[in-house]
Amino acid sequence: MTASKQPFRKGDRVRISDRLATPQDLKSGLYFSHYRGLTGAVQKLFGEEAAIEIDLESLPREILEGHIQTRNQMRDKWLAGLPDDQRRKLTPEQKQFDLRYVVLVGLQDVSKLHGKSRGTLKSKESPEGTAGIAP
Numbered sequence: 001m002t003a004s005k006q007p008f009r010k011g012d013r014v015r016i017s018d019r020l021a022t023p024q025d026l027k028s029g030l031y032f033s034h035y036r037g038l039t040g041a042v043q044k045l046f047g048e049e050a051a052i053e054i055d056l057e058s059l060p061r062e063i064l065e066g067h068i069q070t071r072n073q074m075r076d077k078w079l080a081g082l083p084d085d086q087r088r089k090l091t092p093e094q095k096q097f098d099l100r101y102v103v104l105v106g107l108q109d110v111s112k113l114h115g116k117s118r119g120t121l122k123s124k125e126s127p128e129g130t131a132g133i134a135p
Contacts, residue, residue, distance in 0.1 A: 008050060012042045013113040016052065016105055030106045034063060039113060043102060050110055054101040071099040 008014070018037040025031035030049060040054040056064060075097035079087055 008042050008045060008107065008110065008112070010042055010044065013039070014042060014050075014052060014110045015039050015113050016103075017109040017111070019109075028106070030104060031109050034060060035103060035105060035109075038103070042110075045107075046104075048107050049104055050107055051102050051104050052110065054103060056101060059101065067099065067101055071097060074099065 016035045016038045017031075020036075021031050021033045037058070038052075038054050039058040040052040043051040043053045045051075056067065059067065075095075078097060079095065082090075
């Protein structure tokens with residue numbers, strides 16, 4: 001499907017095709033097998049390509065765990081770089097560090113989802129330290 005047959009807009013809920021990557025996909029960098037079936041929202045359109053902000057709960061467990069580990073390391077490094085007095089003044093909400101997972105895919109591998117958002121990780125069993133993360 002192309003953009004002219006099925007228009008997408010920022011914020012549209014979408015699912016990435018569930019198929020194996022081809023050598024052409026790997027060369028273009030627009031589709032990898034670990035994208036299979038991921039859901040998310042269109043963040044930005046670039047002609048026949050779209051940046052999709054992935055719902056964290058749709059990630060395979062091993063990728064989610066790596067994503068959470070990276071997020072935690074980045075948060076810890078950020079907090080360690082703040083002066084002690086600034087760090088102490090931060091509220092728990094201000095210490096929250098959300099890291100989005102965004103992929104670039106061809107529009108031919110994206111289809112619209114109908115209905116509401118899938119929710120947050122609060123509703124699923126998740127790796128330690130991930131409860132309450134919203135995509």
